[in-house]
Amino acid sequence: MPLNPLSPTLRHVTVPGAAPAAGGERRMAYWDWPAQQTAAVPHVVICVHGLSRQGRDFDALATALSARSRVLAVDVAGRGHSDWLADPMQYQVPTYAADLVALVLQVREESPNAVIDWVGTSMGGLIGMGVVAQKGMNIRRLVLNDVGPSIQWESLLRIGTYLGLNPSFESEQAATDYLASISTGFGPHTPEQWLALSRPMLREREGRWWLHYDPALAVPFKALTEAKGDEAAAKAGEAAIWSFYDAIKSPTLLLRGAQSDLLSRETAARMAIRGPKAQCVEFEGVGHAPTLVAADQIEAVKNFVWAR
Known part of the structure; x- marks a missing residue:
């Protein structure tokens, strides 16, 4: 049972x-924030996190949205409280999209x-494009948080320097400091905000603090970065993502950190004139990716998904 009206309940869905x-x-976990006001037509917002994160990243946003909407914040496979996969090469967007289709159903x-809307940060946005583009999903509105069909290579290399290292720490504060050090693109946060973002990322075992995710999820990521020389494959992959984006009919909001090293202004500009013609909002002083903790970031999402 929730500890208070604004606490989420951990639930699971069996996925194929x-x-x-x-x-x-296999089960996928999600955090269920009930709507505080009943409505004749229920409004559900599905929130999906970035590559090495987990569903409690959305606590601040979910708290705000739950005034009128039910919020489901997912732990993608291999993260948080979801099951780990036997085959590391299955840690890829098609697997995640199939899991999220099961949740939508x-x-x-x-x-x-x-009425179902989608908020996806980074990887969660890529998954969203794959799901929302499918016929029959009927996702009304889509929020893409600092991600698009074209991804800057330098950002992938930066992420590759820490993904899957499986470090452990002598204290929760040491782990929090480490996570803050690899997340400077998130922009300015108070120590309390860093701690709130970090605690769900940690697991205590035998007096040490460890990260929540399966280190093997780095295997396909490293295979991708090591295949940089295969330009034909890279172009085909990017073209496939653009085809998903172009197939989206839902009104789309694109959030971008003004200093993002993953989503370029050029890509954002292209997204504004093709496919769903995304409305773009930039946040100064933020890179990759806005955490949706700051009041202006929450307000941008809230106004979009609460619009009729």
């Missing part, structure tokens, strides 16, 4: 496809007339 490392049926079964 890639096998879990522990055997049996569950929501539809629970609330057939619900």
